[in-house]
Amino acid sequence: MSTADQQRRAWLKAGALLPLAPATALASPASAMPARPAGTPQQVAADQAYWRKVAAQYDITNEVTMLDNAFWGAMSRPVLAAYQQHVAQVNRGNAFYGRTQFPPAFGAVRRRAAEALGVSPDEIVFTRGATEALQILISGYNQLRPGDVVLCADIDYDNMRTVMHWLTQRRGVEVVSIALPEPFTYQTVIDTYAQAMARHPKLKMMLLTHVNHRNGMVLPVAEISRMARERGIDTIVDTAHGFGQLEMRIPDLRADFVGINLHKWIGAPIGVGAVYIRRGRVRDIDPYLGEQEGDEIRTRVHTGTINFAAYLALPLALDLHEQVGVAYKQARLARLRHRWLDAVRDVPGLQLLASDDPRLSSAIASFRLRGRTSMADNVALARRLVTEHGIFTVERDGLAAGACVRATPSVFTSEAEVDRLSAALRKIAA
Numbered sequence: 001m002s003t004a005d006q007q008r009r010a011w012l013k014a015g016a017l018l019p020l021a022p023a024t025a026l027a028s029p030a031s032a033m034p035a036r037p038a039g040t041p042q043q044v045a046a047d048q049a050y051w052r053k054v055a056a057q058y059d060i061t062n063e064v065t066m067l068d069n070a071f072w073g074a075m076s077r078p079v080l081a082a083y084q085q086h087v088a089q090v091n092r093g094n095a096f097y098g099r100t101q102f103p104p105a106f107g108a109v110r111r112r113a114a115e116a117l118g119v120s121p122d123e124i125v126f127t128r129g130a131t132e133a134l135q136i137l138i139s140g141y142n143q144l145r146p147g148d149v150v151l152c153a154d155i156d157y158d159n160m161r162t163v164m165h166w167l168t169q170r171r172g173v174e175v176v177s178i179a180l181p182e183p184f185t186y187q188t189v190i191d192t193y194a195q196a197m198a199r200h201p202k203l204k205m206m207l208l209t210h211v212n213h214r215n216g217m218v219l220p221v222a223e224i225s226r227m228a229r230e231r232g233i234d235t236i237v238d239t240a241h242g243f244g245q246l247e248m249r250i251p252d253l254r255a256d257f258v259g260i261n262l263h264k265w266i267g268a269p270i271g272v273g274a275v276y277i278r279r280g281r282v283r284d285i286d287p288y289l290g291e292q293e294g295d296e297i298r299t300r301v302h303t304g305t306i307n308f309a310a311y312l313a314l315p316l317a318l319d320l321h322e323q324v325g326v327a328y329k330q331a332r333l334a335r336l337r338h339r340w341l342d343a344v345r346d347v348p349g350l351q352l353l354a355s356d357d358p359r360l361s362s363a364i365a366s367f368r369l370r371g372r373t374s375m376a377d378n379v380a381l382a383r384r385l386v387t388e389h390g391i392f393t394v395e396r397d398g399l400a401a402g403a404c405v406r407a408t409p410s411v412f413t414s415e416a417e418v419d420r421l422s423a424a425l426r427k428i429a430a
Helices: 003-014 041-045 048-055 077-100 102-117 130-140 158-171 186-199 221-230 308-312 314-324 326-344 375-389 415-429
Strands: 124-127 149-153 174-178 203-209 234-238 257-261 273-277 350-353 365-369 394-396 404-407
Touching: 041 326, 077 102, 077 308, 077 314, 102 124, 102 273, 102 308, 102 314, 124 130, 130 158, 130 234, 130 257, 130 273, 149 158, 158 174, 158 203, 174 186, 186 203, 186 221, 203 221, 221 234, 308 314, 314 326, 326 350, 326 365, 326 415, 365 375, 365 415, 375 394, 375 404, 375 415
Parallel strands: 149 174, 149 203, 203 234, 234 257
Antiparallel strands: 124 273, 257 273, 350 365, 365 404, 394 404
8 A cells, every 4th residue: 555545544534634735826815906005995096006006906808898897796816816726626626625625615715704794604604696695585584474565676686576576476475566766865765665664564574775786876774674673574685786895794784684795896706695694583584495494594595516616716805805995995986986977967968877975875876868768778878888989888677767777887997987988978968
């Protein structure tokens, strides 16, 4: 028997994990992002030299000016390199790696994600994205009885609205849908939800979208959740566009059930999300398709074989995200958003779906030509932007007031790029 075989048997007999190193060392987060300059978030947001260095960490197409960065967040070069190295590691180790070394590594990833989210590891379980997370929470919420009422809004994501309406078949409840005001203010948004709660005394559960994907409005989730809790109403929160973009942690939402995305604003590989259930509330969500009842949150999700490498790259993505700093990222995105919006506010033919109130503002903002509210109108508008001006945006439907076009910068977007958008809109709207 060779020395290697003897060592391998000794390891296995001891129940130890075999060393299975990747072919190359993973990128070091300490050297991956440029050092952030001193100053307040607003001062750093205006430092063009610093953001050019940040942008240099991303490999983004130059075929268009990319202003559809809310679909998913591009991985930085270090995260992409780590992901590729983990793919090679997993592929090389195969089932031997998957059964012996991946489980403890996955546990460490879970602990790192919980730390970033501001929760305990036993309060989260990974999913393949926020959609899967919210489908699990909405469909599994078992505190509903026939005759109860649940509520969603026009700003909520399409798939989540679909699942909410499916609760009529699954739980025998009435589904109420409300439309948020346009234009919106902080107080009118609060009032809209307060009035809905008052009108429906049997309301038991509400879906709240922290930052909606249509016009980018930041919903005052904590305040609405507080009002709901006082009335015995649970809230399920969709923070797919909130966590990572806004300076917040999950407990700040004051909700017991939250669906989270980690591949939008964190820059993890595609296919990484999470469910949060506050400790003590797990039994209020059904176990997944016959899984064992109990307080173990992982029995609420069963995705089968996951993309090992995507989750293994998550800690580096979180490290780099924190190296830039979420407050600085939020300030930079706000600066870019306000720059293009302020440049076209005086254009009479253009309708902006964006608030000046920083409490309601995110990186996402939308627009339409006045009176052009159909989906066809806005498909045509987005097509003109890309074919005539080389600017890639995306049309969005679902708002009660009509369709729109969404523009979203990222940390690698320059001020010159958002200036191209405002210049193009002035020409088109004229």
